[in-house]
Amino acid sequence: MERLLQQPLRRRKAVAGLVAAGLSALLAAYYADSRVSSSSLDERTLFRHLLRRAGFGLAPNEVTTWQSLGWDNAVDRLVNYEQVANHDLEALLAQYHFDLTTPNGIRLWWLVRMAYTARPLEEKMTLFWHGLLTSSLGKATPSEMIRQNQFFREHALDNYGVILKGISRDVAMMRWLDLAENRVGHPNENYARELMELFTMGPGHYTEVDVREAARAFTGLVLRKDGNDYVSAFVPSQHDRGSKTFLGRTGNFGPDDIVDIILEQPATAPFLATKLLRFFVTPTPSPELVERIATTLQKTNYSIKAAVKDILLLPEFREPSAYRSLIKSPVEYLVGAIRQLGAHGNLQFAPQALKLMGQDLFAPPNVAGWPGGTSWLNSGTWLARLNAANTLVTQRAMVQFDFHSLLGDPLPQDPQGVVDRLAEVFVDGQLADPQRQILYDHAGPAAAYHQSPDQWLDQQGRSLVYLFLALPEYHLN
């Protein structure tokens, strides 16, 4: 109540009246003078922003640790994650015994990694690669998909050439884009085309002849039975050894030559820079920004680590215009909620929930991956997000979280204090006054809270958490 009483009475009344009447125009005018200041963001907010973009958000007790490092060191720690021990995660995974030969087994295994890793950027980049260099359970087995996923994790910040050469021999990719069907004299163009259109340059930078010649260069890659699995191999006798003319160069090119020639093309670095900037910074990166990150890629032999580090250190990354400029993907939404809640338990519901939200892991809608951005949000996916939040918050037998670690000890003095602390955890405290007032009203009077805070939290507190996970602001990144 203290906080409430500090506000001018006139304003409080106005808010209550407006909300009841739903007079949107007046509310907009009110909102305009009370919204988050656009001039600058405080450090704590920026660190939460950093860890949401470079990871999946922060557990309640983590923000101070990251903030105390300072920005440059925090970015160093994020990108040099191989120096960060991940024992807790490995121990947790060992407990779960997921069956990695089933679609849901591999989905849960990865979700647990994302939710509990101490190396958030490693998993975030793995998600980036899964969305860019797509493959799907539609054509590959769960074991093959998880091997691809491990490949992305092992090379998450490697050079792009290494990643592309590896993915060209990846069993799941070879199935997904028919590389295994690509034969001398009968090239299958699927992989060659998508490599250039979707993975490296974009349309307009190559011809149909280049597609065919590249397909010839990829002949000789085959799948071989190895125990119960298939492995890939390059068989020179099955390779088209004739001369190929590709993007203006002529020679007896093989798979790796094609990748090398593509990386020399002027279109490639800006293409990849744009993908990275859209993933980490803004849906509309300026040409200058693209140029800057493209230059980094070109100067460092396409080091993804160098590019991502540059991106996280960009002044533009910290500007208010970047804040909440992205829409959370379903994985970011759900894993973020689990992480921020510090929730544990049975996550069996999560793969299906993500599918309903529009992101069926290991099964992107097509080779272009998830289109992302505003396409994440429609009435169906919005309902699915809120229903997943409902499961997290109200299925106490399935998912557990502890209000004391969420709110910090000692507990807040009153329900308004609970709202304020939750606002810190879930929306960086960046909540406009009308929103905060509605949540205060929902929290109700202090008497019930004072009688038994724990009982109150288990009832009202859970409803509040649901509302935070449902907030318009919470869908943004």
Add this chain to the structure above:
Amino acid sequence: MLSRRELLRASVVSLASGIVMPNLFARALEVAAADHRVSGPNAAVLDRTLIIIQLAGGNDGLNTVIPYQSGEYYAARPTLAIAPESVIPLNDQLGLHPSLSALHSLWSQGQLAIIDGVGYDHPSLSHFQAMDIWQTADPQLARHDGWLSKLVEGLVDSQGHPLSTVALGATLPPALCCPPTPPPVLENPKQFRLEADPRSVSLTKAREAALRQLYQAYQPPAPYAALLQATAESAALASVQMQQVLTSYQPSVSYPSTSLADGLKLFAALIAGGYGLRIGYIILGGFDTHALQADHHAQLLKTLGDAVAAFYADLQAKGHAQNTLVMTWSEFGRRVKENASHGTDHGTAAPLFVVGPGVKSGIYGEPPDLKNLDENGNLKFAVDFRSVYATVLAGWLEADPQAVLGQSFPQLPLF
């Protein structure tokens, strides 16, 4: 059947299965009504429905509507060609794939139009460019709004139907992109509802009231405010009606067990139940048959034909077939010559289907000329796809095709 007024009332008072926002609802109605006054093309003025079935991946047109007298066809497809005796003949040159027997029964009833050789100049062989071209009706890729978006503007139509446009799938199809209020997109209709707090009704009611206020209070210029508000509004209204539809509909026929048939059954329920469906959009994927095509493609065509036939049988029995039109499209056909993987690579022109009692049955356009291919070994087109759009816009939806498509195209005598 519910009258529109009853429907409207039901959705406003029904709190049990979802949140309802009477104030916002009223505002959306006004906006929709205002739009209707100022904009010419509006599907909502008519009692007609257009169902779009997207065959995603590039349907092999030559193995769908088969030139079974063409020596070139059999020469180019040594393992994939459909033998003349298996083809279901339509005339002395063309016939349907044997898996399309159900669709052929609609042909026999005079309810199937086939437009052959549909494409456009300088075709793109990229799935995504080609899909964008079809969905924006712009081969230059300069437009970003979908060709149907103008028709579906407004969350509800002028009669108050939040389900006047429904897309089934995970994301909004670019063809419907992006009116200020995105139409409902459903991955699973049964789960298209806001779940209650299992702990108590009163907790559910309290949090849904707060939720409504929180979205009302999130106003521009806050980031994505218009989109978030519109999405929440649309979800709240449409989910209530959707659950009514699902619990009340009794189809007249038994539909096949495919997700395409499930989707068409839902559309039938919306049409027959008077929920005001004007545009329904559904995707059948898997047509990118680069390898081992034969069985897979046959299965896809059977899925398509059987589902469409069941849909019309159901609507016929309910008395709504006359006002419902189905149109298929695919981003391209496939290469004339099969590849070494017993599949086909990306091609160009292909046939599409327009189905319903409202259409004049027949074959339109030009059968493919396999003797006159382009430099990539692909078919040349005979009918610009935008002519098909113009035909459907003018002849079926009574919209102004030039206003929607930005230029005028010759129309086909389909209606």
